[in-house]
Amino acid sequence: MNILITGGAGFVGSHLTDLLIRNGHKVTVIDNFSYGRKSLLPVSDRLTVFEGDILDSDFLNSVFSSSTYQLIFHLAAIHHIPTCENDPATAIRTNIEGTQRVLEAAVIAGIPKIVFASSGAVYDTVDIPLAEDSTPIVAHDIYSITKLAGEHLLRLQAERGRLTAVACRLFNTVGSHETNEHLVPDILKQVKKGVEVIQLGNLTPLRSYIHVKDVAEGFYAAGTSSFENTFETINIGTETEHSVVDILELIAEISARPLKALQDPSKVRKVDRPRQFASIEKTTRLTGWHPKRTLKEALTDAYIESLNG
Numbered sequence: 110m111n112i113l114i115t116g117g118a119g120f121v122g123s124h125l126t127d128l129l130i131r132n133g134h135k136v137t138v139i140d141n142f143s144y145g146r147k148s149l150l151p152v153s154d155r156l157t158v159f160e161g162d163i164l165d166s167d168f169l170n171s172v173f174s175s176s177t178y179q180l181i182f183h184l185a186a187i188h189h190i191p192t193c194e195n196d197p198a199t200a201i202r203t204n205i206e207g208t209q210r211v212l213e214a215a216v217i218a219g220i221p222k223i224v225f226a227s228s229g230a231v232y233d234t235v236d237i238p239l240a241e242d243s244t245p246i247v248a249h250d251i252y253s254i255t256k257l258a259g260e261h262l263l264r265l266q267a268e269r270g271r272l273t274a275v276a277c278r279l280f281n282t283v284g285s286h287e288t289n290e291h292l293v294p295d296i297l298k299q300v301k302k303g304v305e306v307i308q309l310g311n312l313t314p315l316r317s318y319i320h321v322k323d324v325a326e327g328f329y330a331a332g333t334s335s336f337e338n339t340f341e342t343i344n345i346g347t348e349t350e351h352s353v354v355d356i357l358e359l360i361a362e363i364s365a366r367p368l369k370a371l372q373d374p375s376k377v378r379k380v381d382r383p384r385q386f387a388s389i390e391k392t393t394r395l396t397g398w399h400p401k402r403t404l405k406e407a408l409t410d411a412y413i414e415s416l417n418g
């Protein structure tokens with residue numbers, strides 16, 4: 110297949126690009142390199158990279174019409190929740206207006222299918238496995254509002270018969286190539302400096318952490334499976350939960366260091382959810398995908414990369 114990826118040089122996008130290339134596809138990456146890096150991308154004569162912004166429709170139209178594409182993965186976004194809270198206007202422009210511009214360019218170019226990186230953050234804060242068609246959807250922060258709006262924009266185009274669309278609701282992703290200041294890079298930065306009492310924000314939230322290579326395989330399954338509905342939402346997560354303290358204990362084991370957690374009030378997020386726990390029954394039923402790797406493997410990959418970085 111001939112495939113486009115926006116945000117293809119980022120954390121998830123670079124692993125997805127690698128997977129697609131290894132499966133014999135031709136891949137075109139669009140990225141403005143605000144977070145992503147060229148060095149994260151594989152070297153291949155089946156890979157083309159265009160530097161540009163998803164807010165620039167002329168740029169999108171020229172790339173989208175440069176070849177006949179069968180599929181687009183739309184991952185470009187401002188993803189870090191505190192960054193979205195500090196600059197809502199930029200997050201709204203990039204994540205909502207940018208998604209609309211990508212959709213318009215895809216429709217003009219006649220690309221038949223789009224797979225969108227949405228988030229588990231669109232679910233209401235409830236104490237049950239979060240399931241696509243039964244858990245209430247309530248966006249509690251700017252980032253989730255932008256992801257929910259993106260899903261609606263996709264659904265609208267799909268309902269109007271212009272393309273088929275899948276929104277993948279990702280849960281907390283861990284592994285190498287991390288570009289944002291999330292929990293794991295923060296811990297690994299301190300470990301690399303020799304710190305053993307690790308200063309952290311919120312210690313108790315439980316999350317469905319997932320290996321970035323499993324996420325890439327989930328996107329691939331979403332892109333290559335046929336769905337009955339023209340618009341579908343699927344979770345890409347794990348059905349196991351871990352706390353921040355569990356993560357620290359695993360990193361202590363991997364690095365063979367006696368790490369301890371200390372809460373730093375300046376790092377505590379004002380907007381946070383106590384629990385975010387995915388159900389993946391629907392995704393497995395519709396695509397056959399299920400995660401294959403452990404959190405320890407994901408943390409080991411990130412740890413090894415941090416030693417070399």
Ligand SMILES: NC(=O)c1ccc[n+]([C@@H]2O[C@H](COP(=O)([O-])OP(=O)(O)OC[C@H]3O[C@@H](n4cnc5c(N)ncnc54)[C@H](O)[C@@H]3O)[C@@H](O)[C@H]2O)c1
Nearest residue numbers: 116119120121141143144145162163185186226279282288
């Ligand atoms: N990593 C996670 O845990 C997670 C969880 C849920 C959802 N997601 C979603 O998955 C997608 C990928 O996330 P990620 O972790 O790889 O983040 P990332 O920041 O590494 O990737 C986003 C990429 O988009 C690019 N980009 C940003 N604005 C752009 C613009 N205006 N024009 C062109 N390119 C632009 C960045 O340079 C970056 O390479 C995002 O949409 C994110 O919201 C990620």
